[in-house]
Amino acid sequence: MAPQAYEEVVAKNQYFDRNFNTNAAKILPGEYFVTRSDMLLVTVLGSCVAACIRDVKSGIGGMNHFLLPDCAAGDQGGPLSTSARYGVYAMEVLINDVLKLGARRANLEAKVFGGGNVLSSIISANVGPRNARFVLQFLATEKIRVAGQDLMDVYPRKVYFFPKSGKVLIKKLRNIHNDTIFTREQDYSKRLVKDSVAGEVELF
Numbered sequence: 172m173a174p175q176a177y178e179e180v181v182a183k184n185q186y187f188d189r190n191f192n193t194n195a196a197k198i199l200p201g202e203y204f205v206t207r208s209d210m211l212l213v214t215v216l217g218s219c220v221a222a223c224i225r226d227v228k229s230g231i232g233g234m235n236h237f238l239l240p241d242c243a244a245g246d247q248g249g250p251l252s253t254s255a256r257y258g259v260y261a262m263e264v265l266i267n268d269v270l271k272l273g274a275r276r277a278n279l280e281a282k283v284f285g286g287g288n289v290l291s292s293i294i295s296a297n298v299g300p301r302n303a304r305f306v307l308q309f310l311a312t313e314k315i316r317v318a319g320q321d322l323m324d325v326y327p328r329k330v331y332f333f334p335k336s337g338k339v340l341i342k343k344l345r346n347i348h349n350d351t352i353f354t355r356e357q358d359y360s361k362r363l364v365k366d367s368v369a370g371e372v373e374l375f
Contacts, residue, residue, distance in 0.1 A: 205233030232334025
């Protein structure tokens with residue numbers, strides 16, 4: 172029986188953030204969210220990477236939260252590898268949905284975060300740095316300007332992104348009081364190993 176294809180899904184966790192007095196959406200691993208509204212997008216990253224993409228003129232934008240699957244034996248991690256195919260798919264889903272809301276590709280800019288060496292079970296696979304390198308390579312290939320980045324390091328980080336203005340706030344989580352972030356990313360990583368990439372992707 173063929174494995175079920177794993178797809179990026181639109182984040183469903185929307186709420187009102189009292190600290191910033193605005194509507195917000197929380198993005199979990201494997202999710203993304205796009206909006207033309209003046210709102211807040213929030214995620215917490217360990218080894219995963221989040222790309223914040225916006226049209227600098229209209230303020231239409233979105234955020235994703237993804238992780239490259241572990242490379243299979245013989246998979247060298249190049250642009251046509253299984254691992255890279257998933258990364259391309261995750262990025263294309265976000266960009267295409269931003270464009271569907273009315274953003275113009277020529278006006279897009281990106282800010283990228285995460286890729287830390289924070290999950291002991293997968294540090295040996297160099298997963299965090301590999302995710303960081305991938306997202307920068309993808310954006311360079313797609314000619315989308317990187318306006319800001321905070322990648323790698325050894326700490327998880329909480330990212331607050333305001334697409335309308337482009338403002339980003341980063342909080343380094345030096346003291347973790349529970350293992351929720353690690354559990355979510357480990358579960359997500361396991362799903363990616365056994366599930367195939369869904370949908371067609373445009374490769375480099």
